[in-house]
Amino acid sequence: MTEPKPKSIRLDGMSTCVRLEGLYWAILKTMASYNHMSTNVLLSALDREVQLSLGGAKNFSSLIRVMSTTQLLRMCPEEVLRNVMENMD
Numbered sequence: 001m002t003e004p005k006p007k008s009i010r011l012d013g014m015s016t017c018v019r020l021e022g023l024y025w026a027i028l029k030t031m032a033s034y035n036h037m038s039t040n041v042l043l044s045a046l047d048r049e050v051q052l053s054l055g056g057a058k059n060f061s062s063l064i065r066v067m068s069t070t071q072l073l074r075m076c077p078e079e080v081l082r083n084v085m086e087n088m089d
Contacts, residue, residue: 006018009040025039
């Protein structure tokens with residue numbers, strides 16, 4: 001789960017390499033499956049959304065980790081989410 005795995009993806013027609021731990025690739029694959037799309041399409045949509053709203057991400061891999069974790073937290077009981085939010089610095 002903790003071993004980083006590089007994967008080549010296309011974002012906005014450009015080929016790039018994203019290096020994430022296996023756990024995050026599994027989360028992304030699951031999220032994409034639930035949305036009836038490929039992981040590449042999911043990441044392209046995320047990239048497009050960030051480009052439009054924020055002008056881009058400084059660290060796309062970090063953005064993916066945060067987005068993946070956020071999605072999992074949304075599935076947790078409200079008390080767990082509240083505790084996590086209270087513990088953020």
